[in-house]
Amino acid sequence: MQNFEAFREIIATPQKIVITTHFKPDADALGSSLGLAGYLKKKGHQVQVITPSDYPKFLFWMQGHEDVLNYEDFKVQRKASQLIADADMIFCLDFSALSRIESMADVVRKSKATKVMIDHHINPENFATFVYHDAKAAATAQLIFQLIVLLGDKHLIDIPMGECLYAGIMTDTGSFRHPSTTPEVHRIAADIMEIGVNTNRVHRRIYDSTSLDRLKFLGYVLSEKMVVVPEYRIVYFVVTAEELKQFNSQTGDTEGIVNYGLQIDGIVMSVIIVDRPEAIKMSFRSVEEFAVNGLASKHFSGGGHKNAAGGKTTGLGVEATIQKLLNLLPEYKNELLSVPR
Structure with a gap:
C-alpha cells in the first residue's frame, strides 16, 4: 500500500468508517467487506457496510450480513447517505472505478471522508487517498x-472473519482452479483453515444452497439457451427478461x-447475455491466453480480469447485442483458434 505508515497512523485511533463494494456484490465483494468490518470493529472503529444493491441469498450466512444497508432500499437510503457524508473513512472494496457503485457514486465522491481503495x-x-491494489491478486x-x-x-482474524475471506478467495479462484491461484493463495487458505474455518461448510453454503427454481432455470438455460459456434470456439447463452420472470429468478441466479460453456472440449470463450431492466448485461469467461477483459472494455463498456470480465449494452436490445458479438468474432478469430486446449 502506498503511504502505508500514514494509513496505519490514521486507523490507530477510532474512526467512523463506511465500507462499500460494487453493484450486485458477489462472494468476494461481500466477504471482503464483512471480513474487514469484523477486523475494524475489533480495533474500536464505528463501522457500517453499505452495498449499492442487494446480493444473493446464498451469502446471507456471513456474519454481519444482517447489519448491511442496501442503498437501493428507499427506507434506508437517507440514513446511508448521511453515514457516507459523516464518515471519517470510506473503504472501497473490489472495485476500482466509482461508476461501479452506480447511484452511490456521487454521494461517495462528494464525501469529505478519507477514501481507501482495496482492489485487484x-x-x-x-x-x-490510500490505494492497496494488485491486479495479480486472486481476490480482494x-x-x-x-x-x-x-x-x-x-x-x-477469527472464524467468522476467516469464513468471509475464504469465501471470497474460493469463489474468485473458481475453487482454486483459475491461473490466479498462486502458492501464496494456497498458503493464505491454509492459514485460514488453521484458524478453525470449516472450508467444506463454506463451499456448501455457497454452491449447495440453491433453490428449486434456480436449479430448473439452470437446466433450462443449458438445454435450451446454449449456442455453440465451433468455427470460433465460443459458446454463448441468452436469457430474456421473460425467462427470468418465468423461473422466478432472484439476484445471483x-x-x-x-x-459451463468452458466445460465443452475445445471451447475458448463463453458469454452469457442477460436482459436486465437497466441494460443488457454480459459476462465473459475464457481460458489460457485469450483475454476477455480487453474485448469487454473495447466493445461493451466493461472490463475485469484477463479470463473473467463483464460488460453491457444500452439501447441495443438483446438481438442487436447478440449480433454485435457475432460481428466481432472475425476480428478475434486468429487469437481464438490459436489457444491450446
Whole structure:
C-alpha cells in the first residue's frame, strides 16, 4: 500500500468508517467487506457496510450480513447517505472505478471522508487517498487478509472473519482452479483453515444452497439457451427478461452459468447475455491466453480480469447485442483458434 505508515497512523485511533463494494456484490465483494468490518470493529472503529444493491441469498450466512444497508432500499437510503457524508473513512472494496457503485457514486465522491481503495481489477481510477491494489491478486479477500497481516493483527482474524475471506478467495479462484491461484493463495487458505474455518461448510453454503427454481432455470438455460459456434470456439447463452420472470429468478441466479460453456472440449470463450431492466448485461469467461477483459472494455463498456470480465449494452436490445458479438468474432478469430486446449 502506498503511504502505508500514514494509513496505519490514521486507523490507530477510532474512526467512523463506511465500507462499500460494487453493484450486485458477489462472494468476494461481500466477504471482503464483512471480513474487514469484523477486523475494524475489533480495533474500536464505528463501522457500517453499505452495498449499492442487494446480493444473493446464498451469502446471507456471513456474519454481519444482517447489519448491511442496501442503498437501493428507499427506507434506508437517507440514513446511508448521511453515514457516507459523516464518515471519517470510506473503504472501497473490489472495485476500482466509482461508476461501479452506480447511484452511490456521487454521494461517495462528494464525501469529505478519507477514501481507501482495496482492489485487484485493472486500470484503477485515481479517487482514493490510500490505494492497496494488485491486479495479480486472486481476490480482494486475499488483499484484506494480507493487509491485516501487514498491520500486525493476524491474531485478530477469527472464524467468522476467516469464513468471509475464504469465501471470497474460493469463489474468485473458481475453487482454486483459475491461473490466479498462486502458492501464496494456497498458503493464505491454509492459514485460514488453521484458524478453525470449516472450508467444506463454506463451499456448501455457497454452491449447495440453491433453490428449486434456480436449479430448473439452470437446466433450462443449458438445454435450451446454449449456442455453440465451433468455427470460433465460443459458446454463448441468452436469457430474456421473460425467462427470468418465468423461473422466478432472484439476484445471483445467473451467476456461474457462463462457466459451463468452458466445460465443452475445445471451447475458448463463453458469454452469457442477460436482459436486465437497466441494460443488457454480459459476462465473459475464457481460458489460457485469450483475454476477455480487453474485448469487454473495447466493445461493451466493461472490463475485469484477463479470463473473467463483464460488460453491457444500452439501447441495443438483446438481438442487436447478440449480433454485435457475432460481428466481432472475425476480428478475434486468429487469437481464438490459436489457444491450446
